[in-house]
Amino acid sequence: MHDLRSDTVTRPTEAMREAMARAEVGDDVLGEDPTVNRLEAEAAALFAREAALFVPSGTMGNQVCLGALTRPGEEVIAEAEAHILVNEVGSVSRLWGCQVTPVRGTRGVLDADDVAAAVREPDIHHPRTAVLSVEDTHNYAGGTVVPLEALDALTAVARAHGLAVHLDGARLFNAAVALGEPVARLVRDVDLVSVCLSKGLGAPVGSLVVGDADRVAECRRLRKALGGGMRQAGVLAAAARLALSEGPAALAEDHRRARLLAEALGELPGASVDLPSVQTNLVFVTTTSPAPAAQDAFAERGVLGLALGPRRMRFVFHRDVGDDALEAAVDAARAIFG
Ligand SMILES: *Cc1c(COP(=O)(O)O)cnc(C)c1O
Secondary structure, three states: OEEOOOHHHOOOOHHHHHHHHHOOOOOHHHOOOHHHHHHHHHHHHHHOOOEEEEEOOHHHHHHHHHHHHOOOOOEEEEEOOOHHHHOOOOHHHHHHOOEEEEEOOEOOEOOHHHHHHHOOOOOOOOOOEEEEEEEOOEOOOOOEOOOHHHHHHHHHHHHHOOOEEEEEEOOHHHHHHHHOOOHHHHOOOOOEEEEEOOOOOOOOOOEEEEEOHHHHHHHHHHHHHOOOOOOOOHHHHHHHHHHHHHOHHHHHHHHHHHHHHHHHHHOOOOEEOOHHHOOOOEEEEEEOOOHHHHHHHHHHOOEEOEEEEOOEEEEEOOOOOOHHHHHHHHHHHHHHHO
16 A cells, blocks of 8 residues: 555654664653753754754644743634644634634735734734744645745734744645755744654654744643653654654655646546645645545555545655655556546
């Protein structure tokens, strides 16, 4: 089976497993796990920010960021199909007592003027707009990248209105590779960023939160509040260090393969692809037949994709699939959609 359902299916490499077995550990809640401390120091250096925090998942990463940047009754602006809005179990409201106001972007990218228009005027009736949350790459828009000028315009408009900026950088390394920019540039003007290590970078578990030391210290408290204070987490951090140092180099190949699949799908009568939105490792396909049936037909041909709507399927390239998976997916697509 070629598993193209998600980049979360990546398994730890042999080198990761060896590093995990050998990892020096301590009690990380007491700040005494040397491997976690190394990972956090390396991440802070790579992102050129003061501090980093290892958390168990991207959802917890996003949520501790949003908890650190808000008070109850406040408002977070996010793109209408953002992960924090659609896929985190309503946590912004259930955990922090805040509401999320959706603003529609173009291929997932918010327009700075639309954000400015959504910020509430100070008024006794209004919630205070506290945070702008940006997703880069944007998952449901197709793995789209926020162009650097757009990102700078968004951080500028947030500053001008006194909003903090949260970056859901679950796939920020994919964005950095697509833009040819270092991740440090992409997080330069944001307050807190959350980055997944367990997707295309290949770690078995974990995300990082990165930002200024005082903000990250608050995230550390909130991680504990959510039950995410881990003890001998060095066994996980050992794999995460390799994901951080070696994972990004593999992403360009994932992007190349995604592009080739998208182009092949785009030529078939039973499928359509918005090619401009295929910018990284995700390929969303609109199907003329019901997507769940197409998903089954792909599975019968040894290719796993994901039906994410009645007529919508997603294929994801990652380090555990290669050109053979691409070929199998193209062959299956021709049989199913041709
Ligand atoms: C995967 C993902 C997350 C975090 O997901 P977890 O499964 O909790 O690690 C957050 N934001 C986006 C955009 C994602 O794709």
